[in-house]
Amino acid sequence: MSRSIKLVDVAPTMARVLGVRTPPTDGKPIDEVKEWGCNRVVLAIVDSLGYGLFKALEPDLPEMRSMALEGLLLKAECVAPTTTPAIASILTGLMPKNHGISNTSHASESEIRSLLEWASSEEVPSAVVMEEEGARTFEGFVDMVMGVPKDLRVEDFDRQILARSLAALDTDPRLLVAHFLGIDRMAHRGGGIVDIRSAASAIDGYLKDIAAAIPEKTMVVICGDHPLHAGLLKGVFDSKYVALILWKKEN
Ligand SMILES: [Zn+2]
Numbered sequence: 151m152s153r154s155i156k157l158v159d160v161a162p163t164m165a166r167v168l169g170v171r172t173p174p175t176d177g178k179p180i181d182e183v184k185e186w187g188c189n190r191v192v193l194a195i196v197d198s199l200g201y202g203l204f205k206a207l208e209p210d211l212p213e214m215r216s217m218a219l220e221g222l223l224l225k226a227e228c229v230a231p232t233t234t235p236a237i238a239s240i241l242t243g244l245m246p247k248n249h250g251i252s253n254t255s256h257a258s259e260s261e262i263r264s265l266l267e268w269a270s271s272e273e274v275p276s277a278v279v280m281e282e283e284g285a286r287t288f289e290g291f292v293d294m295v296m297g298v299p300k301d302l303r304v305e306d307f308d309r310q311i312l313a314r315s316l317a318a319l320d321t322d323p324r325l326l327v328a329h330f331l332g333i334d335r336m337a338h339r340g341g342g343i344v345d346i347r348s349a350a351s352a353i354d355g356y357l358k359d360i361a362a363a364i365p366e367k368t369m370v371v372i373c374g375d376h377p378l379h380a381g382l383l384k385g386v387f388d389s390k391y392v393a394l395i396l397w398k399k400e401n
Pocket of ligand 1: 197198232233234334375376
């Protein structure tokens with residue numbers, strides 16, 4: 151890797167794969183995937199998946215490990231320490247000072263559009279699956295918006311993200327964005343490495359189900375939004391890098 155990668159590079163990379171025009175962004179497309187010949191993208195944001203945390207849990211994450219081996223595992227610089235501005239940067243390709251979105255009410259009022267809206271406005275069938283308050287900010291702009299209630303048990307929440315992602319994939323979107331929260335919620339609840347590992351391992355299984363459901367020539371992008379920012383393990387594995395995995399489904 152000749153340059154440092156940041157989370158703002160994710161949206162321009164995905165836009166280029168989809169052949170969608172973007173407004174000016176702070177990020178740049180990652181060149182390595184240019185020759186992969188993909189025409190669909192699934193983005194799975196795995197909340198709190200720091201790079202060091204991923205490396206520590208890797209033996210228990212067979213699906214992500216094999217995707218990383220077959221594709222690319224990058225150490226991406228996170229651009230915001232909390233979820234809403236970080237995800238806004240992932241989806242807009244803009245640094246937080248340029249998108250100005252620091253909470254979901256800002257997101258609702260913001261005039262700034264994201265990859266999901268760029269794609270939808272160019273007739274690229276798109277779907278987003280996330281916690282319902284965040285999901286609501288996309289209503290009216292994106293073809294398929296599926297929210298999951300926040301108050302579900304940690305384990306059930308991510309299972310519902312999977313179920314709705316599979317339902318969305320049934321409609322053959324060219325872009326799906328899904329946000330898994332289990333690791334972060336375990337951390338906020340004061341969970342230790344055993345709890346974090348179990349949440350990560352569940353997500354790994356869900357990613358396997360998603361990978362089985364997508365057509366070939368789909369690029370799968372998996373990334374953390376920020377390193378662990380709460381609980382016992384805050385600062386233990388990472389200070390500013392998250393895992394970014396890019397993989398292409400073949401056959
Ligand atoms: Zn987060």
